[in-house]
Structures are given as structure tokens and as C-alpha cells.
Amino acid sequence: MEQIIANGLYLGAQYALIALGLTLIFSLMNVLNFAHGQMYVFGGFVTYTVVVQLGLPFIVGLFASAIVLAVMGAAIEKFLFAPVVRRSKRDESTMLLAAGIAFFLDAVILLFFGEKQRGVPKIVNGVLNLDMRIIMPYDRILIGVLAILLIVAFIAFMHYSRTGRAMRALAQDKVAAQLMGVNVSRYSMIGFALGAMLAGLVGGLLVTITGVNLGMGGPTSVKAFLMIMIGGAGVISGAIAGGFILGMMESVGLTVLSAYGDITYLVIFASLMVFLAVRPQGLMGKPWG
Amino acid sequence: QNATLKIGFVGVTSGPAASWGVSNQRSMETRAAWLNELGGVKIGDKTYNIEIVPFDDQKDPKRAIAGMEKMAQDGVHYVVGPNVDDGAAAVRPVAEQNGIMYFPYAFPKELFTAPASNAILGMVANYQSGPAIYKFLKENKGVKKVAFVAANESDPLSQRESGIAAAEALGLEVVSGNVTYQVDTTDFTPVLLPVIQASPDLLVLSGVSPANAPQLIRSARELGYTGLISTETGQDASVLQEGAGELADGFISVGGASTPELASETMTEFVDRYTKMFGEYNDESNTKVYALEYILETLKANPAAIENVDEFKKTMDTFEAANPFMKGDAKLKYVGMTSFGQKRQVSVPLVVNEYKGGKFETLFVGQVD
Amino acid sequence: MTKILSVENVELYYDHIYALKGVSIDVAEGETVALIGANGAGKSSILRAITGLRGIKSGQILYQGERLDGTSAADVVRKGISMVPEGRRAFPLMSVKDNLLMGAFTRSDKAEIEQTLENVLTRFPRLRERYHQQASTMSGGEQQMMVIGRALMARPKLLLLDEPSLGIAPKLVQDIARAIVAISRDEKVSILLVEQNSRMALSISNRAYALSTGSIALSGNSKDLMNDDRIKAAYLGGEL
Amino acid sequence: MTPILQIKNITKRYGGLTAVNDVSFDVKAGEILSVIGPNGAGKSTLFKLISSFVPATSGEVLFNGGRISSLAPHKVAQMGVVRTFQETTIFRSMTVRENIIVSHHLRSKASLFGFFLGTKQAKEDEAAFASSADDIVDFLGLQAIRNELASNLPQGHLRALGMAIGLATDPKVILLDEPFAGMNHDETMKMVGLVRRLRDERGVTVLLVEHDMPAVMKISDRIVCINFGQKIAEGTPQEIRENEKVIEAYLGSEDAAIGM
Amino acid sequence: MIGKKLLGFIAFLVVVFVLVPLFISATGRWDFFYTLTSVALLSVGAAGVWLTFYIGRINIGQGAYALIGGYVSTILVTQANVSFWLTLPLAGLFCAIISVAIGFPILRLRGVYFAMVTLVLTEVARLTALALPITNGAKGITSIPLPGELSIFGLTIIPAFGTLSNPRFGFYIMAVLLMIITYLVLWRIVNSRLGHLCRSLQQNEELSASIGVNTAYLRVLAYAISSFFGGIAGAMFASIAQSIYPSSFVVADSVNFMLYCFLGGLGYVFGPMLGTLLLYFGWDLLSIAREYQLLIYSGVMILLMLVLPNGVLSLLDKKEGSR
Numbered sequence A: 001m002e003q004i005i006a007n008g009l010y011l012g013a014q015y016a017l018i019a020l021g022l023t024l025i026f027s028l029m030n031v032l033n034f035a036h037g038q039m040y041v042f043g044g045f046v047t048y049t050v051v052v053q054l055g056l057p058f059i060v061g062l063f064a065s066a067i068v069l070a071v072m073g074a075a076i077e078k079f080l081f082a083p084v085v086r087r088s089k090r091d092e093s094t095m096l097l098a099a100g101i102a103f104f105l106d107a108v109i110l111l112f113f114g115e116k117q118r119g120v121p122k123i124v125n126g127v128l129n130l131d132m133r134i135i136m137p138y139d140r141i142l143i144g145v146l147a148i149l150l151i152v153a154f155i156a157f158m159h160y161s162r163t164g165r166a167m168r169a170l171a172q173d174k175v176a177a178q179l180m181g182v183n184v185s186r187y188s189m190i191g192f193a194l195g196a197m198l199a200g201l202v203g204g205l206l207v208t209i210t211g212v213n214l215g216m217g218g219p220t221s222v223k224a225f226l227m228i229m230i231g232g233a234g235v236i237s238g239a240i241a242g243g244f245i246l247g248m249m250e251s252v253g254l255t256v257l258s259a260y261g262d263i264t265y266l267v268i269f270a271s272l273m274v275f276l277a278v279r280p281q282g283l284m285g286k287p288w289g
Numbered sequence B: 001q002n003a004t005l006k007i008g009f010v011g012v013t014s015g016p017a018a019s020w021g022v023s024n025q026r027s028m029e030t031r032a033a034w035l036n037e038l039g040g041v042k043i044g045d046k047t048y049n050i051e052i053v054p055f056d057d058q059k060d061p062k063r064a065i066a067g068m069e070k071m072a073q074d075g076v077h078y079v080v081g082p083n084v085d086d087g088a089a090a091v092r093p094v095a096e097q098n099g100i101m102y103f104p105y106a107f108p109k110e111l112f113t114a115p116a117s118n119a120i121l122g123m124v125a126n127y128q129s130g131p132a133i134y135k136f137l138k139e140n141k142g143v144k145k146v147a148f149v150a151a152n153e154s155d156p157l158s159q160r161e162s163g164i165a166a167a168e169a170l171g172l173e174v175v176s177g178n179v180t181y182q183v184d185t186t187d188f189t190p191v192l193l194p195v196i197q198a199s200p201d202l203l204v205l206s207g208v209s210p211a212n213a214p215q216l217i218r219s220a221r222e223l224g225y226t227g228l229i230s231t232e233t234g235q236d237a238s239v240l241q242e243g244a245g246e247l248a249d250g251f252i253s254v255g256g257a258s259t260p261e262l263a264s265e266t267m268t269e270f271v272d273r274y275t276k277m278f279g280e281y282n283d284e285s286n287t288k289v290y291a292l293e294y295i296l297e298t299l300k301a302n303p304a305a306i307e308n309v310d311e312f313k314k315t316m317d318t319f320e321a322a323n324p325f326m327k328g329d330a331k332l333k334y335v336g337m338t339s340f341g342q343k344r345q346v347s348v349p350l351v352v353n354e355y356k357g358g359k360f361e362t363l364f365v366g367q368v369d
Numbered sequence C: 001m002t003k004i005l006s007v008e009n010v011e012l013y014y015d016h017i018y019a020l021k022g023v024s025i026d027v028a029e030g031e032t033v034a035l036i037g038a039n040g041a042g043k044s045s046i047l048r049a050i051t052g053l054r055g056i057k058s059g060q061i062l063y064q065g066e067r068l069d070g071t072s073a074a075d076v077v078r079k080g081i082s083m084v085p086e087g088r089r090a091f092p093l094m095s096v097k098d099n100l101l102m103g104a105f106t107r108s109d110k111a112e113i114e115q116t117l118e119n120v121l122t123r124f125p126r127l128r129e130r131y132h133q134q135a136s137t138m139s140g141g142e143q144q145m146m147v148i149g150r151a152l153m154a155r156p157k158l159l160l161l162d163e164p165s166l167g168i169a170p171k172l173v174q175d176i177a178r179a180i181v182a183i184s185r186d187e188k189v190s191i192l193l194v195e196q197n198s199r200m201a202l203s204i205s206n207r208a209y210a211l212s213t214g215s216i217a218l219s220g221n222s223k224d225l226m227n228d229d230r231i232k233a234a235y236l237g238g239e240l
Numbered sequence D: 001m002t003p004i005l006q007i008k009n010i011t012k013r014y015g016g017l018t019a020v021n022d023v024s025f026d027v028k029a030g031e032i033l034s035v036i037g038p039n040g041a042g043k044s045t046l047f048k049l050i051s052s053f054v055p056a057t058s059g060e061v062l063f064n065g066g067r068i069s070s071l072a073p074h075k076v077a078q079m080g081v082v083r084t085f086q087e088t089t090i091f092r093s094m095t096v097r098e099n100i101i102v103s104h105h106l107r108s109k110a111s112l113f114g115f116f117l118g119t120k121q122a123k124e125d126e127a128a129f130a131s132s133a134d135d136i137v138d139f140l141g142l143q144a145i146r147n148e149l150a151s152n153l154p155q156g157h158l159r160a161l162g163m164a165i166g167l168a169t170d171p172k173v174i175l176l177d178e179p180f181a182g183m184n185h186d187e188t189m190k191m192v193g194l195v196r197r198l199r200d201e202r203g204v205t206v207l208l209v210e211h212d213m214p215a216v217m218k219i220s221d222r223i224v225c226i227n228f229g230q231k232i233a234e235g236t237p238q239e240i241r242e243n244e245k246v247i248e249a250y251l252g253s254e255d256a257a258i259g260m
Numbered sequence E: 001m002i003g004k005k006l007l008g009f010i011a012f013l014v015v016v017f018v019l020v021p022l023f024i025s026a027t028g029r030w031d032f033f034y035t036l037t038s039v040a041l042l043s044v045g046a047a048g049v050w051l052t053f054y055i056g057r058i059n060i061g062q063g064a065y066a067l068i069g070g071y072v073s074t075i076l077v078t079q080a081n082v083s084f085w086l087t088l089p090l091a092g093l094f095c096a097i098i099s100v101a102i103g104f105p106i107l108r109l110r111g112v113y114f115a116m117v118t119l120v121l122t123e124v125a126r127l128t129a130l131a132l133p134i135t136n137g138a139k140g141i142t143s144i145p146l147p148g149e150l151s152i153f154g155l156t157i158i159p160a161f162g163t164l165s166n167p168r169f170g171f172y173i174m175a176v177l178l179m180i181i182t183y184l185v186l187w188r189i190v191n192s193r194l195g196h197l198c199r200s201l202q203q204n205e206e207l208s209a210s211i212g213v214n215t216a217y218l219r220v221l222a223y224a225i226s227s228f229f230g231g232i233a234g235a236m237f238a239s240i241a242q243s244i245y246p247s248s249f250v251v252a253d254s255v256n257f258m259l260y261c262f263l264g265g266l267g268y269v270f271g272p273m274l275g276t277l278l279l280y281f282g283w284d285l286l287s288i289a290r291e292y293q294l295l296i297y298s299g300v301m302i303l304l305m306l307v308l309p310n311g312v313l314s315l316l317d318k319k320e321g322s323r
Ligand SMILES: Nc1ncnc2c1ncn2[C@@H]1O[C@H](COP(=O)(O)OP(=O)(O)OP(=O)(O)O)[C@@H](O)[C@H]1O
Pocket: C014, C015, C017, C018, C019, C037, C038, C039, C040, C041, C042, C043, C044, C045, C046, D151, D152, D153, D154, D155, D156, D157, D182
């Protein structure tokens, strides 16, 4: 039991961090960023390149991921999303753009980093073992804690900093935010960059544990979508809650349902659909996202 | 001036499963470039330059059909791929109608058993390697209890099923046989927890992709599992090294013939050329060098087959040539009588490797008939 | 009196709709100017042109003697112009506090912001009571106070108000009208007020313009206009 | 004669908040009844309850003696109780005329499948809708903007369009939520005239919520005032104007300095 | 006006039934038959997705219905010996029924929520196909016979495909016929009252309900029609491939259906058809770019979106200014 909860918490922290960036971009631009998973993978590969191929310390790799992805996010917003959002008649049109970007990043990743699974050696060795009841490798504990710290820092940033407040305002009413003196195009760009940077950071963190390969992008996006649906789209706290809930569900479901084998995920997905049918806006979302 | 002989490749070289097809296509291209550099391949009284015509099916059976149609259009009669079961099944009508022999890396027996006639299994199937591995482990390492995990996708699940059947036939006890995982799993601890609790002596990762293997190994070890871990698919040593480090030591997988004990000079040079061409070698390619070699050698044996696959089929029954990739006097020939009732499989050595310290070592070599 | 704002011959289009057809108005320092007119006359469009939310086709807008048109909305705020937009547009998911602080977005001196905040809360005691409440849960009138307070947080020299009485109960409209008078008096802010409640608008302003399908139909001293027959007929009606 | 609408002890709670609290009143056929009250008093919620857009926590609404609460909103509309919205709610990317035509849905005799096949009945329906839409356009004086895209309209016209949409459904009772908001005096009086004609010529019973007191006083036969979800007064405009509770809660006392 | 449309329609018929086959036999590009068959069938599925867009729902679940349709047809053909041509409408119908049951609760969701649930639906369909015995689980169903003869009163309407010298051509004709019928239906829906009501739903559901539209019914109806299209497309594909696996239609297919709609233009009935043609054909043509195929493909997609954010068909708008 303890083990299941520990697994769930670790998974949850990891998931919540992935969902944060996605939900930030969604709330700011009303763009469902299909390329979020690819950004995450890209971040992982950057860290890999810096740490394994260039032999620099892990922390350098992490920073490199954050910076590369932030720049990439800013550029994508400025040159792609902003013009399309401005000119398209329906919000959903950006989904095609986002999907195009996802494919594009997939292609770039394949060309740059190859088809293989890549991993960065463990940053700490050893396994915590509380008389076989909780087994948790130290590196996971470290990453889990780092993830939670990042989440807390992010929330604090959004709530108490001037930039954070401006971004929240922007997400709620663009025109009003403009009338407060917020430069909408600049802050949309910052927001997108921040979202992408979070994706990059998670990629960099997780590459030490799960490794990365070019196939992970799409499924990661889908999982992140699930989380923000559970929690409520466009709401930061919802993303966090969604991440932890999905983590817990997987952890519990895989153990409880293991006897039934193949249907574990069927059950998880089906219960998700039922949940949303009952509560259409997720846990904390505004109705109708 | 040489004529051109086109050999097709229909497989997945983009998206999540890209690694299956990329290593495949690259090994073909490496070999083709090499042969062309040597002046081409002499088939009958003509010399040909080999051209590889690739088609990315995106792991979509509908695309795979389009790819096979394109091959037919280009007058290609010999195609390597597709890489997965559904694609291999979907292209069958096109291949048979257009007279194309194809070499899928997919195991369903219907593809190779009559009335199917144009598919040739390009590697050792898991229902052939599995029993051999389990038997070896049962006899040499005292394995009694086996557990299986598989991704919940067609190929791995089919492989799990035949794996379980093989294990049971050997009198092994299957202590866990229905745990599955989504391919996008990033943390396998919850997946493996119930499996490890069943305390098997051998954990079989059915149809595991090279990307997932290190994670699974690592999670199992971190959960305190000390038994054996094996799989019947090809793996890449550097991926294991990076992803699981020394935790992967002792991991058993199926490979081609690139371990020092077996590799001929040709094989070594192949690896060098591949590395030069594409920057990095992929150990999965070991198992994928053969299809092209078989096609060319069979054509050499019967030049009439260049335009006529019926000639090819006729030749298959008697064909035999030297295996350039292996030391000793290994032979290229078609097998599969036991599994399919007709010779629709290439004979490649069943090389079972054990990972140790960043390299594979050959555990034993078997034969398929 | 020096002019703080002058709009000169401004023309403005929405796609093919010709919304402003050469409008000129001006506002002097410390003055409250009302802008009345029928639906679709273009009142909001003038405010949008001033704040840079919408580009103009021709003409010019001068603010403290400098060209203002072509300046982005964000920079207009920096120059000291705040607007309370049509339909309030509070930030619904933010607390009253954060809404007010957003108003001071262009300012950076913490101590001075605190001071302004204190002033606003004193002016609208209701906001102090609801300081941590989420904006969307407040009544329309309270929200209207809040967005006026939010505009004041920028310490504007010129305040633009677009129909602050829209959808507000009569009693609250009175409160808002009093607040506008007090703001003009205490803070020496120049105000440009767009209103449908013409009687109220004329009562609390110094001068007024009546806009009709994109051009100025009448203008003058509010007191005089109140007694102008054309105004009476069109905008004030008979009895209250 | 039974009242056309009977609102009986209706209550709506949102979590801890009671938006409408045990409100009862009757509406007679052919009258114009206004609901007034401070912001957030629960007026719009009351309208949503009557039109069955939100389920009541308790209490019920009877239409011609039959219970309509807990029916689906489109059913209620079919019976002839139709609401317009406080927010300017229209079909944004249709023209004014398209907005009105599509709103004739309830009057169609042909089935959806009939329309798909283009049967004779369907063609007749379409023609009837088109001419009725033109009538409504004329009635509301929207000729000039009939082919304008709805999203391009200014506030005032949006409200008129909202009313036109309501009219197209051929209602017996129409609920107008702040129909005069954002209109100046002149326009308001025009609308007042229209609402009157609506009642006089088409026999529609009108319920309206409005903050524009001169208009409310002028148009209403009776007024209901609610505050904090509870009914605090009901009566003729004259009675309401003089009601202490209403002045206290809602009207405020006159103040010449601000023209009110 | 009507005359012009009719002329256009006839021209289209001539192109697909006469010119294209002529072109193919002249150039010998037989592979185009399959490519165009795919385009036709995928555009049938995409037409359904487009219809759900038309009621304001982002549908990323069409793959699920294509898969279900494929299995229904296959199972009927292989286990009950039903004629393929009969299973085609049955597959569509089965999908429509399923979609009513699923759609009723989930169509209350809007925006990204609905989109995501449908995305999950695709995965649910795949996992169900893996788990059920009747679908033969992971092993799929292979060696499905080619469509047999369809005859009414002894009159052969469609010959048995097994007897055709070129079944590809047979599939092409059938697929194109299906596509034409589908788009005629779609066009009729959009231009009848039904379509106007759908559009009202897309723009404002509350208001729609207030004018007496049974919104729940209409949503489910549109979704059922959409799923019907998905089902028949899937059934045809299974018959062409003569095999079906749980992975025959996956999330990527659902996403593609949606992309076809976007690329063609959400505001145009024939948008999904054009979108399918461009994206599907584009990929095939780009296979000469080898390892840069995906890079160029996605790059072009992004560029198209930048230049024509409202879909390729919005090009026509500039000239005519009408829809
Ligand atoms: N976004 C827009 N797109 C197209 N036309 C617009 C847009 N906004 C306003 N218009 C048109 O411009 C004209 C002036 O509109 P404006 O909003 O300035 O009027 P207003 O005087 O503020 O009216 P109201 O009192 O109803 O708010 C109107 O005819 C309106 O239809």
C-alpha cells in the first residue's frame, strides 16, 4: 500500500510538472499545444547532448534545456501562433498549426538526435528501502522533490510577481489587460516561452530516469491533455491536481487490476470518460473550458 | 555502365516506432552502397548497381499498402518490410497480385503458411527463439518460474502469448502472464510491482522495444528483483548502457552476429561502414542485414528471378550460399518447414546474447529449421 | 485652459463599416466632458481610437500636445490615460486586490502604489470589505466600482469611462455618479465620460458632445445643452 | 381565469448561496410585468428558472396550469415560454436575417428529415419563415441592418436582434432580460413602444427585467421587486415608486446634483 | 446559380469516373488507384468529423468508429458469411448506434474537453479490440475474402471482386461512389434547415435551446451521422487490406481526420475532401525526399496554416466573397 502511494506521488509530481506548461499556454492563448510533448522530448535531448556528449555537469544541461526551449517557445509564438491566431476565424484552427509543429519537431529530433533511446546516467545512486514496504531509488526522490519545488516556485511566480499577475490577467481578458498597460504580444510570447521552458525542464529532469526517444512526444502530449482535463483546462491548480490524480490512478489501477491484465488502461480511460460526463469542466475548471 | 536493380523497403522510419525501420533501412543502404562501390552485383551476365527504394509507412497499415503499390509501380519485385504485424498482413493482397516477394519483420504464421506464398520471414520468430532461450535457461540456470510483461499492442501481445505457450510446454510455471503497459509509460515501477511480487526466476519482456527495455530492467532491479531478465527481440547495447547502466548486466536478448565470437570480417566492416555513413551504429541492425543479402544471393543463383518471383520461389527450395557475416562455414538458406510447412524463412543464426558492461556476449547460438 | 486631449478629424473603419466620419473633440485639464449619442453612433469607437485599441484611418489625436495615434494600447496607458471599458471587463478569476494591482501595472514604485491603493480603498470602502473576494462573484455594481478603482490605480491624468451605468441598479448608478464627481474634484483628473444616461452625464460634466452616426451633431456647455430642445427631445425625454 | 404563469415558492441555491429564495407571484395573460431589484438580487436566475434553463432547488412554475419546471428548455420554448438573454446573445456569424430565420424553428411543420429531402412542406415552411422574418425586421425597424453580420452590430442593435430572435419563436410569454440596457432615451422609448405593440398586436405576455426606471415605470402593468433573492414588493408602478423598502434597497432618493 | 452547381457536379463526376481512370491507364500509374481510393475513403471519414465541427465540437475520435466499422464488417463477413455489401451499411449503422450511446453523455462537453474525450475514445476502441475475444485480440483478423457479388433479382450490380482482373479499380469506383454520396448528403444537410440549426448550435447552444431547438437530440444526430461515415470508411478499408488489427485505426488516424478538415477549411463543405487529398497525396509525393519527408511535409503544413489560417478553400473567398 505505502509503495503504491509513493509511486503515485512520484508519478504525480512528474505529471503535474508536464501539465503545468501545457495549461499555461492553453490559458494564455487558448491554444491546445499538441507539440508540448515534443518540446519535452527536445528538452531531454538537449540535456543528453550537453551531459553525455559534451561531458558537462548535469545542472548545465538542465539550464541549457530551459534556455533552448524558452527561445524555441518564444519563436514559435511570435512567428507562428501569433499571426495565425490573429487571422483565423475559429480558435480551433491553431490545432492544425500545433499538430504541424509537433510533426516538425518530430522530424527535427529524428534528424538531429537520431532514432535511438537516449539516457543520462543516474545523478545519484542507491535505493531507499524501508523494510521492503517502500522502495524508492534516491534519484527518483530527488527528481520528485525537485518537481514539487518547481511547481511551488511556479505557483508563487504566477501569484506574487508582477509578470505572473500580468499573465493571469492576459489569460482572462486580453483587451482589459491591454488597457492596464500590458503589452499583449510580448507577454503572450513570454508565457509561451515559459510554458515551453517548463516542458524543457521536465525533459531535462526526466532524461536521467526514463531517458528520451523521439516516440515519446505524442503520447506525452496526450497524457498531459488528460491531466488538464481531469483538473480543469486552463487552471493552474487544476493541472497540478490532474497530474497527481492521474499518477495515483495509474499506480493504484496497475496494482489493483493487475490480475485482469490488459484491461487496466481500458478501465482508467473509461472511468475518466464517465467522470467527465458527470463533471464536464473537470475538477476546478471554469465550465466549458 | 551498370544496370540498376531496385530493392524496396516499406517500413516505419518516422514517429514513435521510427527506430524499427530506420535501422532496417540504414543497414540496407549501407550494404547497397558498399556493393556498388565494389562495382556492383553480378547477376547472370549483367552487373547491377543496387538502389534502395524506401517508403515510410508511418506504422500505418493503410500507408503500407500504398507503399507496396508504389513498389509495384516502380517495378520492384523484392521488398524488405513492413516492420509490424498489421502492416505485413495488409500488404499481402498487393504483394501477391503484383508478384512481389517481401520480407516482413512480423511473426504471424498465416503470413508464411500456404496459401500465403510471397512473404518470407526475415528473422527468427519469437516462437522459435523463445523456447530455445527458456530451455537453455531452465537447464543451465535452474529457472522454474517465469513471468511475462508486454506492451498492450498487437505485436508484443502476440509474442507474449506464444512465449507463454512455449514456457508451459517446457514445464515451466508461469507466475504472472497478464501484466501489460502502455508504450508511453515513463515509470514502470507500478507496472512491475505485481510482477515482481510473484517472485519469478525469469522475467520475459515480450516484444519489448529497445526504448522501453532499459527502463523495465532498471525498475525491476530497483524493486529488488534479482532473477534473470530476457527478451526475444533485438536490442542496442549503447541504449542499455545509457538507460540502465550496470543494472542491465546479465540481460539476455536475441542478436545478429556482431559479437566478436561470431562476426566475420565482412560483418566488422559492415559495422564500420554503417557507422561512417550514419554517425552511429545501431545493434538492432545486426538482425536486419540478412534480407538484402538473401535477395541478392538468390537472384544470383537464378537470374531469371529478377523479373519473375515464381522463379525465385522455385529456387528457394534448393538455394544455399555462404553466410558472409559469420565466421566459420555458416550457410544462407531458406528454412521454416517446421513452423510453416514451407520454406518461407531466412536461415539466420539464432544468436542469444547476454549484455555485460556495455557489450553483448554470445551466450549460445541455435539453429532454426 | 490647456487642452490635455484633442481628437482632430478622426476617421475610423471596421472592415467596410465607416464608424467615425471625421470627429473632433477636446478635453481640457481638469475638465469632465460627456459624450452622448445613439447606439452605434461611434462613442466607444472614439475611446478605442484614443487608447490605441483600434488604429485610425485619418486625422490625428494629440495628448498634451504630442501625437498619440499610432501608439500601442500598452504605451497609451504609460502616458497617463486609463480607460474603464464597455462592459466592465474585470479579471473574473482574480481577487479584488489583484485586479486593483493590475491597474498599477505600469508603475513600479511600491510605496507609491501602496499609497494609491489606500486612496482607492478609502474612496470605495466596499472594495476594502471584499478585498480578497474573487471578482466574478461580486455584483455588477461592485464590479463597476472595482474597475473604476482599477483605472485609478494607474494614477491617470485622463480617465475614459465607457457607460459606467450600464446594467447597474439606480441606487448604485447614483453612487457611481457621485464617485465620478468626487474623483474629478479630488484628483484633478480630466474625464471623458460616455453615457446613455444623458441626464446624469450632463449633470456631472462641464461640457458635452452629442454624437450621431459617426460625427458630432452638437456640442457645448452641459448646462446649456440640458436646456437645448434638440437634446431634450432626443436624449432626455420628458419626466424622470 | 387562471394566470398564464404561476411561480410558486421557487428557490434556487448555488452551493451555499441562495440566489432565489421562496419567490411566488402570478402573471396574468396579456400583461407586462417587470422584475426589478439590485444587482445580484436574482432576477436573471429567476428568469432562468421560469424558462427551465436551470433546475429549481425547490418550488415550481406552472404555465396555463401545467407544470413546466424540470422540462428541458427547448420543451418549455415549444410550449411558448421563451427567454432572451441579459448578455447580448445572438448567433454571431450569421446575418441579422439569418438569425431571425433560423429562430423560426418551432414553427416548422416539416420534420428535419423533410427539410433534408426538401419536401413540399419544407419549401413552404422556408418561404413562410423568410416572409415572417421580414415582417419581424420591419416590426423592429431593423431594415437597414438586415444583411449585416451580427457580430458587427453595436450594443443597441444587438438587443433589438435578441428580441427579434425571441419573437421569431412566436412566443406566448416572452422573458426579456434587460432589453433597454445600453440604449439612450430615444431608443428606449422606441423599444417601449415596440414591447407594447408586441403585447397589443400579438397578444404576447411580457416579463422583463430592467434597471432603466423611467422605462420600467412607463411600460409595466405591475412590478415585482426582489432583493437578496426574496420578493420584497409587488404592485403597480405607482405603488412600487412609493414603497419604502424598494426605495431603500433599490431606487435611492433623488439627487439633483447628479441628475437622478 | 443551380445550373452552375450542377455543371460543376457533372464535371466532377466526369473527372473522377472518366478522366482519372483514363489518365491512370495512359500513364500506367496504377498505384494512384489505391492512393485515390484511400483519399476517397478517408475523406468520407473526414466528412463526419467536419459535421461535428459544424455543431461546434472538435472530434478527435473518428478513428474509433472507423475501427469499429472495420471490425463489424469483418466479423459479419468472416463469421456470419454476410455479403460485404450488406455489412457496409450495417457497419455504419452499428457505429451510429454506439455513437448515440457514447455521444449522449459526452456531447454535453464542449471545447477541449470534448476533443480530449474523443481522443481517449480512440484509445478505448483499440484497447477494447485487443481485449475482446470476438475481435481475435492482438492477432487481428486476416485473410478476409474480397467482396462478393451484389445482385438484385439476378441482376449483377457489382461483380465479385475476386473475379475482377483489377480489384483495385473496383475499390476505386466504390470508394469514389461512397465519397460522392457522402458529400451530397453533407451538402444537403448543410444547405437545409438541419444545417442552419447545426450552425446555430455551433455559435450558441443556450440561445439555440431558447428558440426551441432540442439541442441534445441535434448534437447526437449529427454525431451519429458522423460516426456512420466513419464506420463505412473503416469497413471498406478492412476489405481492401483483407485484414484488420486493433491498430488499424489509431489516435494518429483520428488526429489526421481532424487535420484534413482544418486544412481544407472548416467553413467549407468540400474542405475535408480537399484537405484529405492534399495531405494524403502530399505525403506520398514527398516520399522522394526520403529522410526529409516528414520535415518538408510538416513544414509545408505550417506554411499553409500561416498563409491560409482558415483553410485552403478560403482562397476562393477573396474572389467571390461568399461561402
Ligand atoms: N468590431 C467591430 N466590427 C465591425 N463593426 C463594428 C465593430 N465594433 C463596432 N462596429 C460598428 O461601428 C459603429 C460604431 O460602434 P460603437 O461601438 O463605437 O458605437 P457606440 O456609440 O459605442 O454604441 P453603443 O452605445 O451601442 O455602445 C457601429 O455601427 C458598429 O456596428
